[in-house]
Amino acid sequence: xxxxxxxxxxxxxxxxxxxxxxxxxxxxxxxxxxxxxxxxxxxxxxxxxxxxxxxxxxxxxxxxxxxxxxxxxxxxxxxxxxxxxxxxxxxxxxxxxxxxxxxxxxxxxxxxxxxxxxxxxxxxxxxxxxxxxxxxxxxxxxxxxxxxxxxxxxxxxxxxxxxxxxxxxxxxxxxxxxxxxxxxxxxxxxxxxxxxxxxxxxxxxxxxxxxxxxxxxxxxxxxxxxxxxxxxxxxxxxxxxxxxxxxxxxxxxxxxxxxxxxxxxxxxxxxxxxxxxxxxxxxxxxxxxxxxxxxxxxxxxxxxxxxxxxxxxxxxxxxxxxxxxxxxxxxxxxxxxxxxxxxxxxxxxxxxxxxxxxxxxxxxxxxxxxxxxxxxxxxxxxxxxxxxxxxxxxxxxxxxxxxxxxxxxxxxxxxxxxxxxxxxxxxxxxxxxxxxxxxxxxxxxxxxxxxxxxxxxxxxxxxxxxxxxxxxxxxxxxxxxxxxxxxxxxxxxxxxxxxxxxxxxxxxxxxxxxxxxxxxxxx
Numbered sequence: 001x002x003x004x005x006x007x008x009x010x011x012x013x014x015x016x017x018x019x020x021x022x023x024x025x026x027x028x029x030x031x032x033x034x035x036x037x038x039x040x041x042x043x044x045x046x047x048x049x050x051x052x053x054x055x056x057x058x059x060x061x062x063x064x065x066x067x068x069x070x071x072x073x074x075x076x077x078x079x080x081x082x083x084x085x086x087x088x089x090x091x092x093x094x095x096x097x098x099x100x101x102x103x104x105x106x107x108x109x110x111x112x113x114x115x116x117x118x119x120x121x122x123x124x125x126x127x128x129x130x131x132x133x134x135x136x137x138x139x140x141x142x143x144x145x146x147x148x149x150x151x152x153x154x155x156x157x158x159x160x161x162x163x164x165x166x167x168x169x170x171x172x173x174x175x176x177x178x179x180x181x182x183x184x185x186x187x188x189x190x191x192x193x194x195x196x197x198x199x200x201x202x203x204x205x206x207x208x209x210x211x212x213x214x215x216x217x218x219x220x221x222x223x224x225x226x227x228x229x230x231x232x233x234x235x236x237x238x239x240x241x242x243x244x245x246x247x248x249x250x251x252x253x254x255x256x257x258x259x260x261x262x263x264x265x266x267x268x269x270x271x272x273x274x275x276x277x278x279x280x281x282x283x284x285x286x287x288x289x290x291x292x293x294x295x296x297x298x299x300x301x302x303x304x305x306x307x308x309x310x311x312x313x314x315x316x317x318x319x320x321x322x323x324x325x326x327x328x329x330x331x332x333x334x335x336x337x338x339x340x341x342x343x344x345x346x347x348x349x350x351x352x353x354x355x356x357x358x359x360x361x362x363x364x365x366x367x368x369x370x371x372x373x374x375x376x377x378x379x380x381x382x383x384x385x386x387x388x389x390x391x392x393x394x395x396x397x398x399x400x401x402x403x404x405x406x407x408x409x410x411x412x413x414x415x416x417x418x419x420x421x422x423x424x425x426x427x428x429x430x431x432x433x434x435x436x437x438x439x440x441x442x443x444x445x446x447x448x449x450x451x452x453x454x455x456x457x458x459x460x461x462x463x464x465x466x467x468x469x470x471x472x473x474x475x476x477x478x479x480x481x482x483x484x485x486x487x488x489x490x491x492x493x494x495x496x497x498x499x500x501x502x503x504x505x506x507x508x509x510x511x512x513x514x515x516x517x518x519x520x521x522x523x
Contacts, residue, residue, distance in 0.1 A: 003214070004030040004205060004206055004210075005029075005030065005050040005201075005202050005203060005205070006030055006031065006032065006047065006048070006049055006050060007024060007029055007030065007031040007032075007049060007050060007051045007052070007053065007197070007200070007202070008031070008032060008034065008039070008044075008047055008049035008051075008052045008053070009021060009024075009031055009032065009033045009034070009052075009053045009055060010034060010035075010036050010039050010052065010053070010054050010055065010069050010073075010086075011033050011034065011035045011036060011055045011057075012036055012054065012055050012056065012057030012059065012067045012085050012086065012089070013055075013056075013057040013058050013059065013067070013085075014055045014056035014057050014058075014083075014084070014085070014180075016056070016180060016182055016183055017033055017055040017056070018033070018337060018378075019182040019183060020033075020053060020055060020083070020182045021033055021336075021378070022182075022378055022380075023181075023182050023189070023190060023193050024193060024197065025206065025378060025381060026190075027190075027193060027194060027197055027202075027204060028204035028205060028206045028207055029197050029202050029204060029206055030206040031053075032047075032376075033055075036067045036068070036069060037067075039069060039070060039073075040070060041070050041072045044070065044072055044073060044076065049076070049078060050078055050200055050201065050202060051078050051079045051080070051081070051196070051197065051200035051202070052069075052073055052076070052078060052079075052080045052081070053080075053081045053082075053083065053086070053196075054069065054080070054081070054082040054083060054085070054086025054087075054089055054090065055083060055084075055085070055086055056083050056084035056085045056086060056141070056180060057084075057085035057086075058085075059085065060100055060144050061085070061088045061089055061092045061098050061144065062098055062099070062100040062144060067089075068089060068093065069089065069093075071093070074093070074094065074172075074174075078173070078200065079173035079174070079175070079196065079199055079200040080173070080174050080175070081175045081176070081177075081196050082174075082175070082176040082177070083176075083177055083179075083180060083181070083182070084141065084177075084178060084179065084180055086176070087146065087164075087167070087176035087177060087178050088144055088146060090150065090174065090176050091146045091148075091149060091150050091153075091164075091167075091176065093150075094150035094151070094152075094153075094174075095150045095151050096146060096148050096149045096150035096151075096153070097146070097147045097148035098144050098145070098146055098147065099144060099145060099146075099147040100144050113139070113140060113141075114137060114138075114139060114140075114185060115137075115138055115139075115140045115159045115160065115161070115162070115165075115179065116135045116136065116137055116138070116159060116160075117135060117136050117138050117157040117158065117159045117162075117165045117166065117179070118131070118134070118135045118157065118158060118159075119131040119134075119135075119156065119157055120155045120156055120157060120158055120166075121154060121155065121156050122156070124154075124156055124168050124170055125195060125198075125199060126156070126166075126168055126170075126175050126192065126195050126196065126199065127156055127157070127166060127192070127195070128191075128195055129188075129191045129194075129195070130157075130188060130191060130192070131157075136157075136186075136188055137185070137186065137187055137188075138159070138165070138179035138180070138181070138185075138186045138189075139179055139180045139183045139185035139186050140159070140161070140162065140178065140179050140180075141179075141180060145161070145162060145164075145178070146162075146163075146164040146167075146178065149164050149167050150169070152169040152171065152172065152174075153167045153168060153169045153174070153176070154167065154168060154169075154170075155167055156168055157177075159178075159179075162178040162179070164176075164178065165177065165178045165179060166178075173199060173200075175196060177192070181193065208381070208384045208385045208387075208388040209388060211376075211377075211381075211385060212244070212247075212385060212388050212389065215244060215248075215373045216244070216247055216248040217248075218373070219244070219245055219248035219249060219371060219373055220248050220249060222329075222371060223248070223249055223252065223329055223371065225252070226252065226326060226327075226328040226329060227252050227253070227254065227324060227325075227326045227327040227328065227329070228245060228249065228252060228253045228254070228327065228328075228329040228330070228331050228371055229253075229254050229255075229256060229321045229324055229327045229329070229330055229331065229368075230242050230245065230253060230254070230255045230256070230330075230331035230332075231255075231256055231258070231317055231330075231331075231332070232255040232256065232257045232271065232275065232283070233257075233401075233403065234257070234263075234267060234270070234271035234395075234401075235333075235398065235400065235401055236379075236382055236383060236386065236395065236396060236398055236400075237333030237335060237374060237379075237382055238333045239274075239386070239391060239395055240333070240374065240382050240383075240385055240386045240389065240391065240396075241331055241332070241333045241372075241373055241374055242255050242275070242279075242281060242331070243279060243281075243386075243389050243391060244373050244374075244385070244389060245331055245371065245373060246279060246281050247389070251282055253281060253282065253331070254281075254282040254283070254284065254324050254327070255275060255281055255282070255283045255284070256283075256284045256286060256317055256320045256321060257271060257272060257275075257283060257284065257285050257286065258286045258288060258313055258316050258317060258320075259285065259286060259287050259288060259289060260288060260289065260291075260292040260309065260312070260313070260405065261288075261289030261290075261292050261293045261419070262292065262293075262309075262404065262405030262406045262407045262419070263405055263406070264401070264405075264406070264423060264426055264427070265423040265424065265426065265427040266427075268285070268287075272285050274392065274395065278392075284320050284323075286316055286317075286320050288312070288316050291312060291316070292309065292312055293414070293416065295308050295312060296308060296309075296407060296414050297414075298413060299413070299414065300412050300413050302408060302411070302523035305404060305407045305408065305414070305523065306404050306407075306408070306523075309403070309404045309405075309407060310403070310404075313403070327368070328368065328369060329368060329369050329370070329371045330368040330369070330370055330371070331370075331371045331372070331373075332370060332371070332372050333372075333374055333382075334370075334372040334374060334375045335374055335375065335377060335378065335379060335382065336374075336375060336376055336377055336378055337378065337379075383396050383397070397439070397440060399439075399442070399443065399444045399445060399446075400443070400444050402521055406419055406422055406423070406426075407523075408521050408522060408523035409422060409426075409446055409447065409448045409449070409521065409522060409523075410422060410448070410449050411448065411449075411450060411451050411522055411523055412451030413451070417504070418449055418466070421449060421466060421502060421503070421504040421505060422447060422448075422449045422468075424501070424502045425447045425449070425468055425498050425502045425505055426446055426447040428494070428497050428498050428501055428502060429445065429446070429447050429470055429494060429498065430445065432490070432493065432494045432497065433445055433472070436490060438484075438486075441474070441484070442472050442473070442474060442484050443473050443474055443475040443476075443481065444471075444472070444473055444475070444481075444520055445470075445471065445472040445473075445484070446471055447468050447469070447470055447471070447498075448468065448469045448471060448511075448522045449466055449468050449505075450466060450467045450468060450469060452466070452467055453465060453466055453467070454466075454467050454506060454507045455506075456506030456507060458499075458506065463506045464506075465504050465505055465506040465507075466504055466505050466506075466507075467505070467506075467507040467508070467509060468498065468505050468507070468508055468509070469508075469509045469510070469511045469522070470491070470494065470508065470509070470510045470511065471483075471511045471520070471522070472484035472486065473515070473520055475515075475520075480514075480515055480516070481514060481515040481520050482514045482515075483510075483511065483512040483513065483514060486510070491510055494508070495508035
C-alpha cells in the first residue's frame with residue numbers, strides 16, 4: 001500500500017493499540033502497527049511515514065532499558081502524537097521529566113478510569129472542537145506522571161491528577177496526551193485524531209474502492225499464470241477473499257469446500273449455490289460427512305474434538321488440492337489482527353484456552369506459497385470490501401461460525417440424532433432473531449444441545465428429552481463479550497417455538513455468562 005500516505009503506529013504494548021488503528025482507518029487513513037523493537041532508523045527511512053503515533057504501554061520510562069523509539073523519529077519533520085506512555089516517552093526523550101508512581105516504585109499519584117480534562121489554552125488546532133461544554137470526559141490509565149514538560153511544549157489541558165493532560169509543541173508539530181482518545185470512554189476522542197491527521201496533511205484516500213483495485217493488481221502480479229486453491233468455509237473472510245481473487249485471476253482459482261457434517265441447516269447447499277451460480281467459481285464440494293462423524297464417534301473431550309477435526313480437515317483439503325494440476329498458491333483469509341498478534345509487543349506465548357481449527361502447516365507440507373489479500377484489513381473493513389465486491393448482504397453480515405462447527409455446540413458425545421435436533425433448534429432461534437430485527441445487533445447467536453435429559457409434560461404424556469441453551473452475545477472483536485439482553489417476552493416466545501417445533505427438546509435455558517469468565521462457544 002505504498003502509494004498511500006502512511007501513518008506509523010509504534011506499539012509500546014498497550015492493550016488498546018489496535019483501537020488506534022481502527023480509529024484512523026475509519027478516517028480513511030492508512031496506518032500500520034509495528035512493535036517498537038522493529039522500528040529502527042533504516043525502518044523509518046524505508047517506511048517514510050507522513051505522521052507517527054506512540055501507543056500506550058505497561059512499562060515505566062523511569063526504568064533503565066524501558067521501551068523507546070529511535071531518536072531519528074523526532075527529526076523526520078512529520079507530526080508525532082504520544083498517547084499515555086507515549087507522552088511520557090516524548091517528555092523524557094525531549095528534555096522533560098517523568099516521575100514514577102506507586103507501580104514503578106515512586107510516590108506519584110496514579111490515575112485509572114474516567115476523568116475530566118479542562119482547557120488551559122484553546123489556541124492550538126489540535127484541540128479544535130474540544131471543550132465546547134467546558135470540559136471533556138477522558139479515560140486515564142497511568143501509574144507514572146509527567147512532572148515537567150519538555151522545552152518548547154505548552155499545556156493545553158489538565159485533569160485533577162494530570163496537570164499536563166494535553167501538551168503540544170506546535171512549531172515542531174509534536175502533540176502528547178496522558179489519556180486514551182481511542183477508547184469509547186473518551187467520547188470525543190475521534191475529534192483529536194481528525195485534527196491530528198488534518199494537521200499532518202492526510203488526504204483520506206484509504207477507501208475500499210482503492211483497496212480493491214490495488215489488491216487485484218497485487219494478486220495478478222504475485223500469481224502470474226499459476227493456479228490458486230482456496231479453502232472455503234462460507235464465512236465472511238474466506239468468501240470475500242475468494243471473490244476478490246476470482247476477480248483478479250478468474251478460473252486460475254479453485255475453491256475447496258469441505259463439508260464435515262457439522263454445518264448448520266442448509267448451509268452447505270447455500271454456500272455451494274452462491275459460489276457456483278453467482279460467481280461461476282470452480283468449486284470442489286468435498287462431502288466428507290461420514291469420515292468426520294465416524295472419527296468423532298464416542299469422543300467427548302472438547303480438545304480431542306477440535307484436534308480431530310483440524311487434522312482431518314488438513315488431510316481432506318490436501319487430498320483434493322493435490323488433484324488440481326499446477327496449483328502453486330494457497331489463499332487464506334488472514335486478517336490484520338492476526339498479523340499484529342503474530343509479532344506481539346511482548347513476544348511471549350499466551351495461554352492456550354482452546355485449540356483453533358485452521359489450515360496451519362498446509363503451505364509447508366504442500367510446498368505452496370501464500371496469497372493473503374485481506375492481511376491489511378480489520379474485520380469491519382473486510383465486510384466493507386465484501387459490499388464493494390457485491391456479495392449478498394446475508395453473507396457479509398453473517399455471524400461468526402467456528403471451524404469445528406456444531407461439534408463444539410454439542411457438549412458430550414456427538415451423534416447424528418443430536419446434530420439433527422441441534423440444527424432444527426438453531427434454525428428456529430435464528431429465525432426468531434431475524435423476525436424481531438435483532439440479527440445485526442448481535443455479534444453471535446446459536447443453540448447448544450446439553451448432555452442432559454429432563455422430564456417434561458406434553459399434552460397428557462411424560463417426555464424425557466434434551467435440554468438446550470440459547471446463547472447470544474454482543475462484542476466488538478470477540479475478545480470480550482456480554483450476553484444480549486433479550487426481553488422475557490422474546491425468550492418465552494422462542495422457547496415455546498423450539499419445544500413445539502423441534503422433536504427431542506423439552507426444556508430451553510438462556511446463557512447469561514459474559515466473556516470472561518466464560519467463552520462465547522461452549523467448548
